[in-house]
Amino acid sequence: MQKPKNVTPAMAQFYDIKEQYPDSILFFRMGDFYEMFGDDALTASKILGIALTCRNKSSENQIPLCGIPYHSYMPYLIKLLKAGKKVAICEQLEDPKLVKGVVKRGVTRVVTPATAIDDEAVVAFDNNFLISLYAELDKIYMAAVDVTTGETYLKTIPVDTLEENTHSMEAKEIIANIDVDINNIPVTIRNSGKHYNTALNRVLSHYSVTSEKALFIEDKGYIWALAMVLDYLDDLILTTKLMLPVTLNDADNLIIDSVASSTLELTTSDYGKDNTLFFILNQTSTPMGARFLKNTITRPLRNTAQINTRLDIVEYFINNPSFLSTVNGLLSNIFDIERITSRLISGRATPKDLIWLKLSIKNIPELDAMLQSVPDIFAKYKLDAQEKLYFLIEKSINDEPPAAIKEGGIIKSGYNSHVDELRDIKHNGKSLILEIEERERKATGISQLKIGYNKVFGYYFEVSRINAAKMPAYFERKQTLANSERFITDELRELENKILNAEEKLADIEYSIFQDIRKYASSQADNLRQLAKLIAEIDTIAAFANISIKNNYSRPKILENGIINIKEGRHPVVENKSKDAFVPNDFYLDNDENRLLIITGPNMSGKSTYLRSSALIAIMAHCGCFVPADMAEIPLLDRIFTRVGASDNLSRGESTFMVEMVETANILKNATKNSLIILDEIGRGTSTFDGISIAWAVAEYILNNIGAKTLFATHYFELTEIGEKGKGAQNYTVSVEEWDNEVIFLRKVIKGTADKSYGIYVGKMAGLPESVIKRANEVLSDLENHEDISLMQEKKLPKQKQRFVQPILVFDNSHPVIDELKSIDIDNITPIQAIQILTDLKKKAAL
Structure with missing residues (x-):
């Protein structure tokens, strides 16, 4: 931003500070407002929808200007962050009343989309990941950090999966040592530095360890990625303490890519959040539990022992409803310990945060006692009661503290004698003056002695000139008037200082005490985070039990025989949304004769729901949750793939068909015999012959080269030949009944093939005009009779309309x-x- 000539000292200060933060919108504190100038004002006014004016209107150097009240800046900040902007907050570092000239100002923090830690600026159920990418040759080392929780994950990713991996982490912001462009995610390009030892020492210092082995990091690329994060947070003036990094290994989890996650509507849906699996399963009581649940759904377990441990706990909860009810009640009184802890570390925790922390840990002793009463089930969930911290906050912080942390009213009476004294003086100064006045009247015997006050001399004793000679030696003459004398004593002078400075001193002392308490709480960060992690997991498992009871789920068996065997399986979301009774279905896939199921049937008959149900039941089982089925045997799967529906990527210049082919190619490249593949209408985006050929080839390739368990829905009835003749493939269809010129979709999937598409009937259901339906039936009848289309034109169409007919296979x-x-x-x-x-x-x- 170019600095104009002949600006005021305050504006010169603005431009000097702005020069240090060129990529941020500068909130420049001026009195009761944060002002924005120049390009910042132009940008912010558009995003925030606030009035734009200008400074120096009568000058040639007019400067665009907009402003927001400093005491209610948060909603404006949130809007800017959602727009992908960085905001540098510049405060007045001196009291303007005590300064002549320009007040000293400085940036106290820079807030970015991934580093906001205030409660209002983050979504309770979502992580807020900052992704650091360090590229070296053909590898990219990724460090994903959530500063609001301290979570830190490491992963090595191939270059061609960069977009997929960043989206799977729901990245809010990216820093990288290479130029990357990933849709809608703000990117900051940073130089990683030249010296590895500098980066290593930065990381070791942060974690207070002496070697990378203590961090279980063997690859230097991760050190570079972590150092980039830490340096970036330093630049933002954000104090944090990250948890020890966890290296993500695809072998430990059931991998669900972003396409499958979107198709299956695991956490998001175009039709609203209540149409997601997360919404159905989210019976959690705490924000930490909700985040843990969301991460569990997107990265389910792939370890039989771990899954069964969770299922054991779910089963215990279900079999002991009173126990579950008590646990739910205790959990519901627990606030977001993870994010409170991060605010403690950063020095931004408020007195209200400490009260929320106190109210949370108040429930821990009872919750821990309950869990430890069943050691066989809950042995790993030993909770730290944090009694010392609880009693410290209980004794010191008012239960309803003010929002402002520097204006007093924070510390409880009785906690600190100095605070009590100043508070007494502040509220009872007048009565203390009267007490001194009455005592000195008695001591001097002068009944007319009185204490007065003015702004020039402050407090004073006043007596008549006749009685002035009677005043004791400890009375110091202060002023002589025509008819009276004024005196001061050390006691009155001291009380005067206390009264006049009590409010300011009280606020300062209370803030100092609060800082000490906050510092102690921060010293418990590691213990608090461990506590939060255990609570989050218990909360998620309790949520699994709650929904299993509510929706009559059953315990799945996790087997390693490669067979998916589900009886009366249901779609967990659709059955909750549907007004009609849900029709359950069976699923059976194995490694032999039932690897590929070719499913035909009309639109609107329930094929898509059937396909998705199988995948959702498998995902829920891998999460350690009971499932919507009468019985379910699920093998350990490595990945779930989907290719469903029509979509395009206009921003990348990719057509619907191109997107379909790219996604299909990804499946064929990465699926294994331990994967589950859901395919719905492969080949629809091109001509009929091309579509059939591609769908056929894809089905054969999966059947003969991959061996993955696959459900393949199609309108190409030609593909049923694979089910009839191909080893390992079976044909299934959706039951349909015709009665009294009506079609009834029974939504029951059975062995066999569809004999009609019923597309015209679906058009009738959708509300097509009766004349269109009638004409469609006429054309269909002629086509089915193999009548020449040219004869149809002559017999059926008025001549003037023949030009609109597209010949079909003539x-x-x-x-x-x-x-x-x-x-x-x-x-x-x-x-x-x-x-x-x-x-x-x-x-x-x-x-």
Whole structure:
């Protein structure tokens, strides 16, 4: 931002500070407002929807200006962060009343989309990850840090999965040593530095360890990525203490990529948050529990022992409803200990945070006693009661402290004698003056002695000139008037100082005491975070029990035989949303004759719900939750893939069909025999022949080369031949009944193939005009009778409308293309050969 000529000292100060934070909007404190100037004002006024004016209106150097009240700045800050902006907050560092000239100002913190720690600026159920990317050759080392909780994760990612991995972490902001462009995520490019030892020492210092081995880090790339994060947080003037990093290993979890997560609506949905699996399962009582649940859904366990341990706890809760009810009640009194702890570390915790912390840990002894009463089940959940911290806060902090932390009213009476004395003086100064006055009247015998006050001399004793000679020696003459004398004593002078300075001193002392208490609480950060982690897990497992009771879920069996066997399985979201009774279905897939299920049937019949139900039940089982089924046997899966529906990526110039092919290619590249694949309508985005050929080839490739358990829904009835003749494939369809010219979708999936598509009936259900439905039935009848389309035009259409008809597969019976088609042995050609033949025929037909 260019500094204009001839600006005021205050504006010169603004430009000097702004120069240090060129990529941030500067909140420049001036009195009761944060002012923004120049380009900052232009940008902020548009985002915030506030009035834009200008400074120096009569000058050639007009400066755009907008402002917000400092005492209610948070909503404005949040809007700017959501827009991906950084904000540097510049405060007045001196009292303007005590300063001549320009008040000293300085930036006290810089807030970015991923580093806001105030409660109002973060979503309780979401992590707030800052992603650091350090690129070296063909590898990218990722460090994902949530400064609001301290969580730190490390992962090595291939370059071509960069976007997928950042989106899977729901990154709010990225810093990188390379130029990256990932949709809608703010990116800051940073130089990682030249000397590895500098980066290493920065990381070791933060964690108070002497070698990277203590951090269980063997790869230098992670050190670089972590050092970049720590240096960035230093630049933002944000004090934090990260938890020991956890290296993510795909082998430890069921991997669900962003496409599958979106398709299955695990945590987000285009139709509202109540249409997600997270919404259904979120019976948690604490924000930490909700975040833990969300992470569990997106990265389920892949360890039989760990899953069964959770299932054991869920089962115990279900079998002991009174125990579960008490645990739920205690958990509901616990606040967000994780984020309170981060605010303690950063020095931004308020007195209210300490009260919330106290109220939270008040429940820990009873909760711990309950859990430890069943040691076989809850042995690992030993909770630190934090009694010393509880009693410290209980004795010191008012139960309803003010929001402002520097204006007094924080410390309880009886905790500090100096505070009590100043508070007594502040509230009872007049009565203390009267006490001295009455005592000195008696001591001097002068009944007319009185204490007065003015702004020039302060407090004083006043007596008549006749009685002035009677005053004791400890009375010091202060002023002589025509008819009276004024005196002062050390006691009155001291009381005067106390009264006049009591409010300011009281606020300062209370703030100092509060800082000491906050510092002690911060020293317990590691213990508090461990406590929060255990509470979050217990809360999530209790939520699994709550929803299992509510929706009549059953315990899944986790087996290693490669078989998915589900009886009467239900879609956990649809059954909760539907007004009608949900129709459950069975699922059976194995490693032999039932690897691939080809599913045909009309639209609106329930195919998509059936497909998604299988994946959601598998995910819930891997989370350690009971499932919506009468019985479920689930193998350990490594990944779940989906290719469902039509979508495009216009920002990348990718058509619907291109997106479909890219996603399909990803599945074929990464799926294994231990994966579950959900495919719905492969090949719809291109011509019919191309679509059938691609769908056929994909099905065969999965069946013969991968062996993954696959549910493949299609409108291409030709694919049912794979189910009839292909080893390992079976055909399934959705039951339909026709009665009295009506079609009834029974939503029951059975073995077999569909004999009709019922597309016209679905159009009728959707409200197409009756004339359109009637004409569609006429055309369908003619097509099914193989009538020449040209004859249909002559018989059925008015001449003036014939020009709108698109001919469909019209061939002269004597055309050489027909002869060649008749000669093809369909049973003995591959899909790839079929595509080549079709290409040749297409060229011949065009001649």
